[in-house]
Amino acid sequence: MAAPLAYALIATDLDGTLLRGDDTPSERSLATLARVVAAGARHLVVTGRPAPRVRPLLDVLGATGLAVCGQGAQLYDAATDRLLWSVTLDRETAETALGKIEAEVGQVYAAVDQDGVDGQTLIEPGYLMPHPTLPSVRVERRDELWSAPISKVLLRHPDLSDDELAAAARSVVGSLATVTMSGPGTVELQPCGITKATGLAMAAGHLGLGRSDALAFGDMPNDIPMFRWAAHGVAMANAHPELKAVADEVTSSNEDDGIAVVLDRLFPDR
Template identity: 30%
Template sequence: MPDERPWKPQLVALDIDGTLLKWVAGLGMSHEEVTEPVHDAVQRVLDSGAHVVLSSGRAPHNMTVVADKLALHGHGERLWIVAANGAVVLRYPPAEVVHEVTFDARAAVAAVLEQHPEALVAVEERGVGYRVSGPFPDGELGGTTIVADVADMVAEPVSRVIIRDPKATAEDFVKLAGSLGLHGTDYVVGWTAWLDLAPVGVSKASGLEYVAQQLGIDRADVLAIGDGRNDIEMLRWAGRGVAMGQSVDEVKDNADAVTGTVDDDGAAQEIGRWFPAPGSDGMDA
């Protein structure tokens, strides 16, 4: 006999920047503040017994801070966190990497720098911050930065490479990513001229698939919310993928639904449909 109970997510996967945290106008960084509606909505998910998994392009050390602000570990369980666009999965607290995918980034980095020779390059220095080829715009990289030679940065396999050209546009990088076509490397373009290089097949979706398998949860029972191009695979993979209201059309077109903007606490609106606040009917949220 078919299960006729209404659908309710068992796992809620949440992007951070532009989804949980509001963008600082004109800069490629977020306000490191969680609004009360978003905090309360996340707590209702946890109170129900469902899981909340942060899924971001951020490095792990920049995600545990947000987990703390959301009080995700207040229910006593170690969290699952999907970092570096799916290349790194960790448990927290304490932070422990339990799954990582790496790749040889030398050819891809060389190809991008041939087109954008003045672009900046960054590779995560685990637990510290990033090794960088030069100073990034203020606030775009969290943690400590250590200036290093690009060849040294990618001499060994890495989980992710960031390439940033303050003199270019996101549209420039979208065209660039589509023309390179290098074997073994995937590309994701951010809101600005920001390019993430990753192993082929690795995305937030693959990281979440790993977590869902560990938890025994089917992808059909996952709600995912995000706003960027690096969220597209995640939104398509989840049982219900929801784009934030300020997302570009490419992201919205790959989502099942669109919620309010980050400035209107759109993530809380969508979560409230399935985990309503007391006195609310939920589905009209």
Template identity: 40%
Template sequence: MGVVTPASAPETTPGTTPGRPLGTTATTRAEPTDGTRAETSTDPHATPAPRLIATDLDGTLLRDDKTVSQRTIDALAAAEAAGIEVFFVTGRPARWMGVVAGHLAGHGLAILANGAAVWDLRADELVESFPLPEADALAVAQALRAAVPGTAFAVERTHAFRREPEYQAFEPDGDLPPAPLEELLRADRTQPLLKLLAKHPAQDPDAFLATALSVAGRYGEITRSAESAMLEISGAGVSKATTLAKCCAERGVTAAEVVAFGDMPNDLAMLRWAGTSYAVANAHPHLLAAATHRTASNQDDGVAQVIEHLVAGRRTR
């Protein structure tokens, strides 16, 4: 099976905390008291039979060309056939989910916008949202404008993306032309505000994140998933981990029964929450340090490799 090794001791990104279910207090996994960390088996068959797989998409499940390999499609279907539910947990908005919508197997729900929305992919409709208050979005913007001049912003709602003129977007503008953030926030108010996006043309991505956490971390959950200096801001306490934990609790699934996969800082809380976590070989150093296991890269179908072994192990139990 590719590369599957235990991770080293976790490294904490400044200002971040492990995810927790909304409305609850944080809990931590028991660690040895002598300063060492318990060894994690490299054999997926030693992992308790999972009930749910939670996987990021870009850089993790998807290949670099944003496609889903046939091996991955087959592995997802095999997991569902074995009774393991699959959740896509991504920073993507609903309009970018077409790449996996045709490969749902038995599942249909996805966690989008870094935990700000639960989406029914079959019905193509919002199930639940955890919005970012507009006042907090403005507070983040004001703090970043002062700390990092040249930062530009965009807003992501359930069905609308709006940007400032200086924010370089990957897609065409909708019916509202670029405008200052304050004006953008006044538009589309019937839709929940899922994320504020902040972009800088010259900042180092990790340094930009560290600065944002230090000056604006109290106003929202700040993370990143792009290779460029682009930050994603959700409501305070809203992350992939918190919404995944809520969805699992509704199904009677515990953290110990979840296997999670990721590659970038916006996956950190989810990987720390899950009982078993895998960082793909191409993951950010913080993910490689925090995950309990490592697997092959997204280009080498690392997620599919692990799922194949998990399914095979389930059959032998």
């Protein structure tokens, strides 16, 4: 009889975690994940990126199952190229939240991820994409951001740090939206109550698995709910201090195969 798996569900963030600075996973990471999946574990991408921006990476990973996208607002099935579940952020609510934030900190620059498997990322004048490799469409006026249903709003401030902007947004947004920080230059508003944990829990349920089965890897504060839900949370060496503070362990950086280091220990090659 085969030995039981250390964890049956491996949940990995993408940016700053599985992906290196050039937006690619290392050969070692790919090989280790493939070996762990062959041993019977399920690998689940859990990312802030919307489904259309995840699809090409799933092809690289050879993933044909589920992926949690949009900070937990989307459950995407790569096999059928469809969303099994999605939650949108009410556009009037998003406008109201933006108004409250700007009343507190002055002008911010905004972008939105549209809902759906073919949704676009729209950016208003002044907004700079934190990941210049990701496709986006620049609009001329903010009101054009609300032309179709959205899964989230992305914010940048010309002077405030990400931590300062996130704190200010949380202080005024209240129950209008959930405020997250998912990477450098990436403060976001998403549907209230939606986090990576809600998406991960739903995906795990679809797979017949639970929180005791889950090992999670991440690098930013938006991964905190996922760490609190999973049985074991591993922060990268390059992780934000807030995530390291709640992690069960810290591995090496995303540039140094931090995920593979842990998985090779927990799933030794036999």
